[in-house]
Amino acid sequence: MEGFFKHGRGFPSFKNRSNFRSFQYKPGDVKLDGNKIYLPSIGWMRFYNSRPIPQGFQIRTVTLRKKADGWYTSILIKDDSVPDYPTPKEVNTIVGLDMGLTKLVHCSDGSDFDNPRPSTSKKEKRTLKIRQRRLSRKNIGSANRKFEAQKLARLHKKHADKRSAYQWFVANKIVNKADAISVEDLNIKGMKAKCKPKPDDVKQGRFLKNGQSAKRGLNRSISDASWGTLIEKIQYAAAKSGKSFFKVDPKNTSRTCSKCGVVDALSRFGEKFVCTSCGHEAHADKQAAGNIKTRAVQQNGLVIKKLKKVRRDSVKPKQLILFETPTVESTTGKRKQHRARNSFPRCAWEPANSIEFMGY
Ligand SMILES: [Zn+2]
Incomplete structure (x- = not known):
């Protein structure tokens, strides 16, 4: 609004569903039980529990995000007894x-x-170019174009996942030095x-x-x-x-x-x-x-x-x-991510430390 009246930018537009990619639940709304998660107004559903919540931590805000290949949830956890x-x-x-x-x-x-240049290596640049060209040749508004756009989005997601996995690898190696x-x-x-x-x-x-x-x-x-x-x-x-x-x-x-x-x-x-x-x-x-x-x-x-x-x-x-974590994979940080897949989640690994993603 302000942009339109004061700075003469574009006419303000109505918001629609595609403007939003994520939503949040307030602390106390979400419950966890093994590989099941309770989301208010949705109910209990299965999800891939990538990491257990360390002992003594409380679940705070829960965010659900839609990414190219499914729904993800990240769970903020907190423990006041952890000293600075x-x-x-x-x-x-x-x-x-x-x-x-x-x-x-x-x-x-x-x-x-x-x-490793996950998206600018010679091979990946070529794949990207082909996918983008295929998309641009489909008719605007057609189901085909939507399908092709999803394929491109999944490729971008793949690059992002590869990058993130490698970065965690590098970060941990460096910290051990x-x-x-x-x-x-x-x-x-x-x-x-x-x-x-x-x-x-x-x-x-x-x-x-x-x-x-x-x-x-x-x-x-x-x-x-x-x-x-x-x-x-x-x-x-x-x-x-x-x-x-x-x-x-x-x-x-x-x-x-x-x-x-x-x-x-x-x-x-x-x-x-x-x-x-x-x-x-x-x-x-x-x-x-x-x-x-x-x-x-x-x-x-x-x-x-x-x-x-x-x-x-x-x-x-x-x-x-x-502080101690119940399993080998330590999660001493304050944030945890879990992953749910589509509306009926299947198992897969979650971003923070993970590498492989399941194919379609
Ligand atoms: Zn010198």
Whole structure:
């Protein structure tokens, strides 16, 4: 409404059912019993219970969401007796992470993670193109078009599921590396910003090429890598196992020399980093990861305790456990997701940690 009257945007439209993809139940409305869920005004129905609710937790708000291949429910759970874990100033180990496209993550310890490009790999791009073309050739409003649109939506869902599963895998691996994790505070929206339009001075009302079409591909790769959600998952996994998590200013992390601290854009040649003032040579992204690590240490006044060397066959130090979960798969976070399938749910795995989805 406001957009129409004040800013002259479009005429306000009525809301219809397709405007909504989810709805919520208030705390206390929903009941759970094994693989059955009670939804007020719908009744008891079967669903796939991907994870049990940890002991001592209460069910809060329950959200039901319609996705391309069925209905999902996410259950917010809460336990007031869980203490807030203070961020320690002393850590044994800290790892810095640099996000990228050729490799998804470079760690300051020298390891890296591949970027699987779930929706921008050559094969997936081709499949997407075919599905989109098939859709656009169907008659508008026809049942065929609806069917084709569903197929396309399921493909997008598949990409999203693959991405999320891989991100959980990476996040857990990273969190197991060190006591503290440091990442860049990226401005992804700014990175994906469109190029400014260049008006043509000769022909009025026309525009010159501004490089946007070339940038579009890069933007798609950035969206596909989805660093933001990966960082969220790392933060979540870190909180779950009682580890510290820091975000640092990303400015010049790939241009600063980790040896002498000189900032120079000329030090970097693609993947290689050669310092223009001291001649220090390193892999550009690993170097950046190292800078992110040192930045977190400086900004937060961390003390890195000297570790005694531990032999590989010796007993592992005990990990901090915040609270117990009844099964192997721990769900110490505050949110849980369950999955129900269509109106008559069948079993399948649920997003948070899962990988496989059932075919149609
Ligand atoms: Zn240097």
